[in-house]
Every structure is written in C-alpha cells, then in structure tokens.
Amino acid sequence: MTTLLLVLNTLVALALIGVILIQRSEGGGLGIGSSQGVGSFMTGRGTANLLTRATAVLAALFMVLCLVLDIMNRGASGGKNEHDILAHPSQNAASQTTNKEPVSPPAK
Known part of the structure; x- marks a missing residue:
C-alpha cells in the first residue's frame, strides 16, 4: 500500500510541476498554456482559471498524500525511532555521549 x-x-x-510550468507568469515564463491561436480551445482567462484550479487541486492532493504517508510510516516504526530527535531529546543526547568508546592512537 505504501509503494x-x-x-x-x-x-x-x-x-x-508540469501545471506550474505551463502557467503564464508576469514575466512571461514558459507560457505554453496561453497561446491565442485561431480556433483555440479556451480563452486566455479560461486557460488561466483552469490551470489555477488544477494547481490548487494537485497541491491539495499532494499534501494529503504526504500526510497519509507520514501517518502510515509513523505507525510502521512503532514510535520508537532512535534517530527521532523530537521523541526524547535528553535521552538521545545522553545515549550519544555514553555510547562512544574512547579512540586510542594507533600503535607504532
């Protein structure tokens, strides 16, 4: 399911990314979606509205998918991730200092 x-x-x-790149920006941008040729499918304003709505829908879908993946991953780790600095900051700092062995210089 995660895959x-x-x-x-x-x-x-x-x-x-594609929808954002084809939008017409103030500076020109790629402007692919706003060509006004003969027999165009939509007007410039209609194309801009469609691309704006598509961007909003795709951005919302992207955020929801990221949140769902995060929730699924958090449940899979069991909440005990040793690399999670937000879980127990004092224990992580103590474990990092106590688990290090002293390094002795190599014998000559």
Whole structure:
C-alpha cells in the first residue's frame, strides 16, 4: 500500500510541476498554456482559471498524500525511532555521549 501511495505521490508531484510550468507568469515564463491561436480551445482567462484550479487541486492532493504517508510510516516504526530527535531529546543526547568508546592512537 505504501509503494502505491509513493508512486501516486510522485505522479502528482510531476503533474504539479508540469501545471506550474505551463502557467503564464508576469514575466512571461514558459507560457505554453496561453497561446491565442485561431480556433483555440479556451480563452486566455479560461486557460488561466483552469490551470489555477488544477494547481490548487494537485497541491491539495499532494499534501494529503504526504500526510497519509507520514501517518502510515509513523505507525510502521512503532514510535520508537532512535534517530527521532523530537521523541526524547535528553535521552538521545545522553545515549550519544555514553555510547562512544574512547579512540586510542594507533600503535607504532
């Protein structure tokens, strides 16, 4: 299930990048989505509205997928991650200092 969500999250991220790149910006940008040729499918304003809505939907979907993946991963680790500095900061600092063995210089 996690692999499927990761693949879906990657596809949503790529789609989000593509939609953002084809939007017309103030400085011109790529501006692919706003060509006003003869027989165009949508007007410039309609294209901008469609791309803005698509960006919002894809961004919301990306955030939801990231949260779901985080919740699933948090449950899989059992809440006892030794590298998690937010879990028990004082214990992590103490364990890092007490677990180190003194390094002796090499014998000549």
